[in-house]
Amino acid sequence: MVKFVQDNAQQTLSLEQTTIYAVSARQAFQAKSAVINDDGTLDIEQLRNNLTWNLSGFQKLEEFITDFLGGSSDAGAERRRLKLATPLGISVTLLEVCGRQLSIESKKADLDLEVLNGLLKQLDDYQKAMENDGSMRRQQLFALVETNCSQIRLSSYIVLPTFMWKVLNYLGSKIHKEN
Numbered sequence: 001m002v003k004f005v006q007d008n009a010q011q012t013l014s015l016e017q018t019t020i021y022a023v024s025a026r027q028a029f030q031a032k033s034a035v036i037n038d039d040g041t042l043d044i045e046q047l048r049n050n051l052t053w054n055l056s057g058f059q060k061l062e063e064f065i066t067d068f069l070g071g072s073s074d075a076g077a078e079r080r081r082l083k084l085a086t087p088l089g090i091s092v093t094l095l096e097v098c099g100r101q102l103s104i105e106s107k108k109a110d111l112d113l114e115v116l117n118g119l120l121k122q123l124d125d126y127q128k129a130m131e132n133d134g135s136m137r138r139q140q141l142f143a144l145v146e147t148n149c150s151q152i153r154l155s156s157y158i159v160l161p162t163f164m165w166k167v168l169n170y171l172g173s174k175i176h177k178e179n
Contacts, residue, residue: 021064027056141171 002022009018031053035046047053069080144167 019064021057021061023057023061024055025058027052028058031056137171141167144170 002020006018006020009020010016031047031050032042034052035043035050037043048059053059066080069083
């Protein structure tokens with residue numbers, strides 16, 4: 001499996017040589033958990049002799065990282081600190097900028113939400129007004145029909161359609177004037 005990954009990495013990345021570290025994070029965690037001292041530090045000697053640690057493959061990976069970042073001496077520790085501090089500092093700055101930008105965007109979103117809630121209230125008020133107006137128009141129509149029904153001769157088929165035509169024209173002109 002490691003050979004397959006190594007060959008594909010070389011081919012994909014166009015490299016002549018690649019180093020692949022086959023590791024087991026679970027085994028490394030178990031091994032380090034088993035050799036923790038009472039004060040919370042690792043017992044390095046026990047860790048080196050731990051079979052699970054040796055099978056995990058993490059020792060070679062940690063050695064590579066330590067060497068790459070500057071060795072295990074005090075000077076190497078300072079180089080590691082500097083190498084890691086710069087990207088961390090940049091990351092902190094970027095996070096602060098992003099936090100400020102998110103705060104600004106959040107305030108804008110809150111204002112937009114406030115405006116939308118106002119619009120929804122206006123639409124609700126308009127809907128209620130239209131429903132009340134429609135109800136009032138129906139009542140006016142029924143009252144008009146009632147007052148004039150006694151005057152209409154229902155036996156005459158000519159008078160009733162004429163009356164209804166006049167009522168509809170009257171209502172239409174009222175609606176047209178209000179709009």
